[in-house]
Amino acid sequence: MPQNMRTMLAAVTSRAGQGTVLLVDGYRLDRRLYGSYLDRAGFICRDAGNAQEALDVVSGYGVDVAVIDVCGEPEYGLKLIDQLQETSFKGPVLAMSADNDENTKGSALSVGAQVFLAKPIDGETLIYQINQLVGKGHQMLNGGDPIVSSLSQDDSMTPLLREFISDAREVANTVRSAKQIGDHEHLRLVCRQLKGSGGGYGFTEVTESAGEVIEALNLAGDDVERQNASIDRLLDVLSRVRAG
Helix, strand or coil: CHHHHHHHHHHHCCCCCCCEEEEEEECCHHHHHHHHHHHCCCCEEEEECHHHHHHHHHCCCCCEEEEEEECCCCCHHHHHHHCCCCCCCCCCEEEEECCCHHHHHHHHCCCCCCCCEECCCHHHHHHHHHHHHHHHHHHHCCCCCCEECCCCCEEEEEEEHHHHHHHHHHHHHHHHHHHHHHHHHHHHHHHHHHHHHHHHCCCCHHHHHHHHHHHHHCCCCCCCCHHHHHHHHHHHHHHHCCCC
């Protein structure tokens, strides 16, 4: 990792320590390793070795972020992400796997994960991503139910929907970065693309919220509050899109 990236991550991770993390991994040594990263960063770590243990943690404790290994038999991690949506847990999910391929990443993002990381994961990267998700989680708690594509019943569309959702997670990071630096031109470009494609994939909410951002940027002038509110709504929508 480049030194400037390490410096940035170190600065962000030094502000960690607010929140409870559910860590689900079937490999005990990985649980110990990632758990040690979380402990040193000041998070409360509740670890689980399988899906049932994870569900027991969620039912007994408040959890802000879930970190789930999706490389397991029989795909318990992917099923668990889906099961969590039926529980009291409404926070974001970070999926991880030693299988660093587009199919695994796409499957994890399509069932509800916000971030995918390939193992092995160094401590700085893990804590940086969790810090980002803890902030997003507070927004998600006030968000809504998963947004399911109107094309979800068409099996032939499943691969395309998964690809769209995977791209949506990446686009959300781009939107968030552009918002932070005030790059309105890039925001307009990204939102025009989302407005044109969202409805085509069965996500009318994406088209509508992207259109609201464009309108706010074009008409609100110096009304930063309105602009930021519309961008936050778009980010919320992108975090909730699901293939089915």
